[in-house]
Amino acid sequence: xxxxxxxxxxxxxxxxxxxxxxxxxxxxxxxxxxxxxxxxxxxxxxxxxxxxxxxxxxxxxxxxxxxxxxxxxxxxxxxxxxxxxxxxxxxxxxxxxxxxxxxxxxxxxxxxxxxxxxxxxxxxxxxxxxxxxxxxxxxxxxxxxxxxxxxxxxxxxxxxxxxxxxxxxxxxxxxxxxxxxxxxxxxxxxxxx
Amino acid sequence: xxxxxxxxxxxxxxxxxxxxxxxxxxxxxxxxxxxxxxxxxxxxxxxxxxxxxxxxxxxxxxxxxxxxxxxxxxxxxxxxxxxxxxxxxxxxxxxxxxxxxxxxxxxxxxxxxxxxxxxxxxxxxxxxxxxxxxxxxxxxxxxxxxxxxxxxxxxxxxxxxxxxxxxxxxxxxxxxxxxxxxxxxxxxxxxxx
DNA sequence: GTCTATAGACCGATAGAC
DNA sequence: GTCTATCGGTCTATAGAC
Numbered sequence: 124x125x126x127x128x129x130x131x132x133x134x135x136x137x138x139x140x141x142x143x144x145x146x147x148x149x150x151x152x153x154x155x156x157x158x159x160x161x162x163x164x165x166x167x168x169x170x171x172x173x174x175x176x177x178x179x180x181x182x183x184x185x186x187x188x189x190x191x192x193x194x195x196x197x198x199x200x201x202x203x204x205x206x207x208x209x210x211x212x213x214x215x216x217x218x219x220x221x222x223x224x225x226x227x228x229x230x231x232x233x234x235x236x237x238x239x240x241x242x243x244x245x246x247x248x249x250x251x252x253x254x255x256x257x258x259x260x261x262x263x264x265x266x267x268x269x270x271x272x273x274x275x276x277x278x279x280x281x282x283x284x285x286x287x288x289x290x291x292x293x294x295x296x297x298x299x300x301x302x303x304x305x306x307x308x309x310x311x312x313x314x315x316x
Numbered sequence: 317x318x319x320x321x322x323x324x325x326x327x328x329x330x331x332x333x334x335x336x337x338x339x340x341x342x343x344x345x346x347x348x349x350x351x352x353x354x355x356x357x358x359x360x361x362x363x364x365x366x367x368x369x370x371x372x373x374x375x376x377x378x379x380x381x382x383x384x385x386x387x388x389x390x391x392x393x394x395x396x397x398x399x400x401x402x403x404x405x406x407x408x409x410x411x412x413x414x415x416x417x418x419x420x421x422x423x424x425x426x427x428x429x430x431x432x433x434x435x436x437x438x439x440x441x442x443x444x445x446x447x448x449x450x451x452x453x454x455x456x457x458x459x460x461x462x463x464x465x466x467x468x469x470x471x472x473x474x475x476x477x478x479x480x481x482x483x484x485x486x487x488x489x490x491x492x493x494x495x496x497x498x499x500x501x502x503x504x505x506x507x508x509x
Numbered sequence: 510g511t512c513t514a515t516a517g518a519c520c521g522a523t524a525g526a527c
Numbered sequence: 528g529t530c531t532a533t534c535g536g537t538c539t540a541t542a543g544a545c
Contacts, residue, residue, distance in 0.1 A: 353537075353539085354539065354540090355537075365538095365540085366541085366542095369539090369540070369541080373540085374539080374540080375538095375539065
């Protein structure tokens, strides 16, 4: 049976489209979305601009597909966590899943999801909001207070911002993973007061 | 006597230049640096592009001045904290200073300082590195471990990312300030294990 | 200090050959 | 699926009048 829950079945990208998406994500992480042109994407793939346009009809479609691909990875992690037998293990699983996601392309789950060109429109994206809600349940249980919502947003910002910051870019993957795990646990801990 | 320490005396911007900087910061926060053109900045100021070029000779100069202005505000906060009589009060002062900075233009100390178009070059900026080092001393004392450096970067990312995220943009200033203070204390707390 | 006018490069996007 | 060639528009930047 197919997974319901999120009302969106984005067409799976073809292999050629996936190559465009990967190149785009790399360049977005480096120059921002507004600072990345189709020319640059084409150059990264060593083809011409027209060849890229054969895969996607507009730049916006590429941006959308790039965001979707990251959201799909996030959704996979959420689903894996939700299938854990206990809430405790589910919580541990999603934390580890988020850290792994953050270690991805250019050590950023979402230079895309953090770009001002994106956040505005995607904060109204139904699938995105649904994912954040499921994240919240996994991480904070039924505590749906304002504080707990803020904490989720902070967690994502802290993981991404730390992993992608050039001042700690030199840290090896194992160290970074360990640090991100610490950060996640700390941000999610109940304040001591 | 003048303050040594940071080896940079950026020329104070004129009033006209400051207006350009403010407009630029607003637009950068909304569209990213790469997504902001001189046309947009000129339109925001209701003048022509040539008038903007009369204040700054290149777009890079505008970006640089915008970053410098944010760094100067950060430096002011650091200096105020450093002049506190006890380390405990200095620590409290810089935390509050960082939160106030974050509540600034477009609720972001640094859509600028977080933009991929910037971080790369400014992570080699001497003044920037010096500021981070002073921040580290204020917040973690003489603990100059790898973990403590990571923690500073995380703190900045968490504050900025949270304050500027559209999903919590509706929170009123007092609530946001309170949340940011909690976040700061939590990120800086020693892990419980 | 602001304007108009303009230069040359680059932008996103399309047509059509192979 | 990739190319060349081209469109109209916008980009950064400059020259020169007021």
